[in-house]
Amino acid sequence: MPLVYGLVGMLVLILALTWGALQLQVALAGFLNGESIWSKAQKQSVIALESYAISGDPADLANYRENYAVLMADRSARDQILSGSYDYEEVAGALRRSNTVTIAIPGVVFMLHHFSGAPYMRDALDAWRSTDTSIQDLNTIADALAAGYANGVPGQAEITRQRARIHAINSYIEPRSTLFSRKIADGAVWMGQVLFWGVFGAGLIAALLWLDMARRILASVRGSEERYRLLFDSAADAIVMIDESSGRILDVNRTTSSWTGRSAGELVGDRFVHLFVQSMAGQQAGRAASNLLLGEQGSTRPVELQTSLANWGSQPVRQAIIRDISERLKMEQERRIAAEALAGIAEGVIIADAERRVLSTNEAHVGLTGFSSQALISHHLDEHRRLPDGKPLPQSIWDSVAAGRNWSGEVLSTRNDGSSYPEHLSISAIRDGEGQPQYYVAVCTDIHEAKASQQRLEHMARHDPLTGLVNRAEFERHCSEAIAVAERERLAVVVLFIDLDAFKIVNDSYSHAIGDRLLVKVAERIRRQLSDGDVAGRIGGDEFTVLIPRLILREDARAIVNRLLVSLSEPLLIDDYEIVLSASIGVAGYPLDGANAAALITNADAAMYAAKAEERNACRFYTPMMHADTRRRLQLATELRQALARNEFHLVFQPSVELRSGRIVAVEALLRWQHPERGEILPGEFIPVAEGLGLIRRIDEWVMQTTCAQIQAWDLAGVPPIRVAVNISARWFGHPAFVDGVSRALQSRQLSASRLLLEITESAMLRLGDDIERTMQTLHALGIEVAIDDFGTGYSSMAYLKLPAVAYLKIDRSFVTGLPGDANDAAITEAMLVMSKSLGLVTIAEGIETEAQHDFLLRSGCVEGQGYLYSRPLQPDEVRYLLCPNQPPVPARLKLVPPKRS
Template sequence: MIASRPRSVSQHLTPLALALALVVGLILGLTWGALRIQVTLAGFLNGESLWSKAQKQAVIDLEIYAQDGRADALADYRKNMRVLGADRWARDAIASGHYDHAAVWRAFRSAGVIPDAIDGMIFIMGHFSSAPYMKPAIDAWYSTDDTIDGLDRIAGDLQRAHADGSITPAMVATARARIAEANHFIGPRADTFSAQIADGAAWIGTVLFLAVLAVAIAASLLWLRMARRILQGIRSSEERYRLLFDSANDAIMMIDESGGRILEANNTARAWISSARVPLAGRRFDDLFANGLQSKPKGGATGTLLDDNTGGLRQVEIESNLVDWDGRQVRQAIIRDISERMAIERERRVAAEALAGIAEGVIITDAERRVVSVNAAHAEITGFGLHEMLGRRLDEMRRLPDGEPLPESIWSALAGGRHWSGEVQSRRYDGSTYPEQLSISAIRDAQHRVLHYVAVFSNVHEAKAQRQRLEHLATHDPLTGLANRAAFERQCNAAIAAAGRLRTAVAVLFIDLDAFKIVNDSYSHAMGDRVLCKIAERIRKQISATDMAGRIGGDEFTVLLGRLELREDAGIVAERLLANLAAPIVMDEYEIVLSASIGIAGYPLDGADATTLIANADAAMYTAKSSERNALRFYTPLMQANARQRLQLVSELRRALANDEFSLRYQPSMDLRSGHIEAVEALLRWQHPERGELSPGEFIPVAESLGLIRSIDEWVLRAACAQIREWDRAGMPKFRVAVNVSARWLAHPAFISGLGKAMRDFQIPSRRLALEITEGAMLRLGDETQRTMHVLHELGIEVAIDDFGTGYSSMAYLKLPSVSWLKIDRSFVTSLPHDANDVAIVEAILAMARSLGLRTIAEGIEHEAQHEFLRKAGCDEGQGYLYSYPLPAAALERLLNPRQTPARLSLVPPKQQS
């Protein structure tokens, strides 16, 4: 590195020296050119001098000849005229542009012009005859031609006169006058020619001097600038060298070859080895290494351990070579820290071992996709070892899942620098195949050319099976295996789209089991699940393979029928389903009989999407269940209107609870023997802001079906308790107040606590409150019936069984301790005493009640005959319009005013009070 410094300086200085030589040569060349021009101008001046002298001498010689007739004077005249003629001929030849250079050169030479100036004169007269000073001079020269020719004529005339002796003084005088006139004309012009040539020579000399001076200055400045840049380059090169030397990541040292001592070291070497107290320069190179150097490095790389300034050892590699440094042999040593490289090599060995031990198979191929290496997992997964795979193509054993070869697009994507991953079908050694998740990447060189392909794969058979199970769970009901709601809706939308193209119909059947809750309550939820599975199996058997069954929740099922000619064609399948679902189901030792209600909605009449069809089929099912169970109904727009009305009613019921729109009416219950009022039944009314007063039959069923009945029951209970407290404070008689309880509120875990809290909040004695519960509510309570009745008995609350004899009666609950009353339903009272069947039923109920020690209340008494029959039959109390309509609290207070005698009420029904 350091040995290159002198060569680098000489390389920098060589252009500078060449530039200096070029500047000197340029200045010398310009100077030589100026000299040549000066020589040419000197030739012009010389020629001018000869020409001027020749014409002047010719005039003198001619005048002597004219006066004396001397032959030598004429000869001298002729000689001078030849000089003028030669110059004139050469001038005219050059001006013509077509001339013999040699002849012109000889003409000027014969006229006495300096030989070295002739070529320059010819060039200037040929190319610069119009130049300043040159043109006036040549014009003056041309202007004397005629006059000189006149002198020649005068000489001829004189020569002839002297020859024949006819010369006279007058002739001589005339000739001398003409000669004087010619001389007078030629003289100024010759002076002009001389002055112009002299001034031109001076001007050209000045221009040449300035030009040479300017060029010399410019060349010198350029050379100086070049020299400065070169010197800056030398300094920059020196600084870069020093910067590179000191900032190199490797330690660099210059060692005296003869003594082995360090002459110079860079910053990295000082940072690794030196300290402030022990400088590196002058130390022996061998002493820097642990246990010294075993051999002196001579080219190549030698590994050893370096003692660093922390007291530790650094693993290094040394490269050295001899260089000429300032005229002496010096060894340049480059010390490279290979600790990281060694660590990387160890990591590579670990990675190679890890690669061999990973569970995924790994294949490495060359650029032609031929296998060069595989790991151990490859043999475990495929059965092919490295020996069987060497040289085989990666894609030879693999196909796409559909059996097609791997497309070229995979390799095109890899060639484009992308990664490829996908599922393929791979072949094992035994010929079997398995699904494989394959990932391929390319390893490239510095020129981005593919060197190797690396493929990582794994057997995804189990993962696919698990994924399929998860996908099945995501789209199917886990209990029955039927499609869930989301999958059913997707398939329904697809069927609707196909029907739109084929102009066919699609039908959705909404199936709801009737009274399925009784199965759960009477047997168990596990038994109920088994029944649901059996129902699903029956539904599946009644539809074709192209149709679809689903369970969307609880005991609700849906069926999708596609490619129907008409919506009504679904009725055949629905009838078949009704008959099949009504057949007894045998579970263990039990025989369970169920029925179903089915609603049917079809595309395109009843909706254009799955959500609408299912909602409309649900509305049709609700109508079937409401009118008669075990029936089917086709959807009509009125059903949806009823459904919307129910939804609107829910919103209005919530508003009614919030705005206190409910009120209670109280209907007295009479002792049939004494005529005294023994109790009142709290009956709910709704003062609708638009429809006026509504009876419970108009909104209670909707509240029960949509989950609002509990809130309403709670309001009724607390309102009744509050009214009892008001009556007690007003000194009213202590009669019993009966409150109706729905099945949902009775079965709710918070019922008992809510009842106790209401009684505590309003300080109501338990004897003042009675609960009326229907047979259906008792049955829905299921296993909790006995516990709830015992708790009510402990609270001192009496229970009346309402609508007795109209439901699925189980006589066991009549023995429960809190049950004290049986209410005979109005359906048995209406035809008394004329209908023998009703008479027998009522008498049987009264006899059973007396046997069980229960008291009885008859509902719906409207005639005196009914009153007399029930009184004589032994019924304890009666309710009906014969005695009183349901009354507001204020009206009842007036009726039961303690100041009036509460004897028996009139048997004539009073007018209804508002």
């Protein structure tokens, strides 16, 4: 208790000193605040008075009066306090009028009254008093200026004089005001230091006195009871002393109070059995027993209890030691959970000792390998595992794990039945206190399915999903490897580029599903013709590539190319359809045609394009000129886009004569392109390019409009009305706006539908599919007739000849050329003429160049004919002259030669 009293007294002393220091600090803060207000008021009064002297604004005078009042209030409070006899309320009111902080007013009064002679304070007050007269002079100037402005505006000389006086007074006040501020600030710092050291010294003396008293009191504590209590309370276990006869508690240590949540006073006298949840019956002295110790608010703590008898003097007591076993039970539970988790984990787990001998395995490992846990005990962990190449697991794996790293990788594991499977093995170590491996833990996962899936994904990434052939990227990789080998061994590598002829027609005629199955069969045929080491690929659509490595010369590939051409031209049976195709093949070889895979494929593609353009179902070996042709086609495509805008197209007309009479009954409009630099370009060169660019519809529309305009011009010139045939592409013929476009062209020129004949090829009709019949019926309703061009060269059905608008049949020049000597051409031509007659169709033969051809066709029943025997294509004015010979002639390059008559 003396120590407590001494401590309380010391704290009270320190708090009292601190409170006094705070009050002094508040007073100093008030002084500083007052100094700031006084200095500001002095400066503002000078500024306001000068402004008033210049402007005469009453607001400036009011501002000056307000600041002057603050100065006077401060002066009044100062003088009253320093006089020693003052009214506190009057002084406090003056300080409030000067805006001094209210809480600091008592401290300011106290400081001025008691410490006016203190260091720094005396100098500050002297500086303050020295400005009194000057501030009074300012007020005198203000009164004079106010009187002057009240009588009018003072003269400029008066204003200048008063301003000079204001400046002189301000120059006198300003350094003294600064001195006053600096001395007040210095005094505040000095006072703060005095207060600090005063409080610190008082506190230090009080602390020393208290410590001395504590030392003397503690030195008197002696005896065995204190030492016993120290040991008793410092025990980590709870210790309870019980009266053996009554079973009541005699004493407890601090740990017992902490665990039960009850103080020692509450526990002493209570029965010992009340501390536990479970009964104490049957417990023997000296033997440990488990129980639950009751804690605060009904909580329990698992404990282990052990008792022994002892004597306190003549009193027999039982000493009970209670040990907390929460951590032990928690660890046992965690071990049990870990064992259950290990047993239930999906991956196989092996635990081995430091010598890598198996100690236990889980059920997943038994199911994975077929080895029971007992069968593997004492066997080495890696006894049934090898690297994927069959080699034993290297020592470096165990060295890595021993060094503190985990190892994981793929191994080949052997099952109990002798089979093997790929396994992902992860090995880690459990270390002892010195960091040495004590146990090894291996986790095993069967990755057979994962590897199979990965292989499938890799195969899909490298192969075409439809045909199973390699894709472009994989083909280029094989090609690059073959080139590297050929470079080392001075051999040749050949790349074939295969493109199916007319595959789009098959796709459009049947279905894409049939087209896909056709591509699969084509891929099978290509594979059958290859040797070991050759690689076939599909790089898009109906385009295939073949790599032939390790050849002596590029030309050695000709044999396999010929086999491929023969194989791919054989009929293919798909469902109920028999489809006949052919292929065009381009050949490029290393090192002659390219030094890398991309160059070989590009050049083989160029060679294939040349084969397709010149002669289908053929092959071509690459030459540098082929790229020149390709560049020419690209240039042609660019110029073709500009041809319509520049009006570079024109029409010529080839007459069609009646074979029996030789009379011109019709003309066929033929498109020509007059290129500004290359001259006339024939349709066979630019029409395929226009179809590829999608410009053919615009060109067809231009031909239709120009033809109708020319028919109208002939009518206005008095030319006898004749039929004019116009060739129509499949793209425009199948367009929804085709019929309306033709109808508008005729109506705009006020032409009869009978004046126009539309020519469409067999292959174009085939591509239109089911829409052809609807279009033909509409044309027939409008009175527009249609001629089937190039008959006998396409793949169409004879059913097209029965369509409503079909009125003419044109026999292709390929059959007329061999007449009359070629028996096959003669038989085919006669059959077509007979069939046409029976169907009521008018026949027109193309390409007649000899009298013998004319006579044969006339005898066979052909109605009309076209060809150089009668006339070459003519300009519109030349046609007008032929049909109107009495009109003024035009310069003609060609002359109509009528056929001889028998």
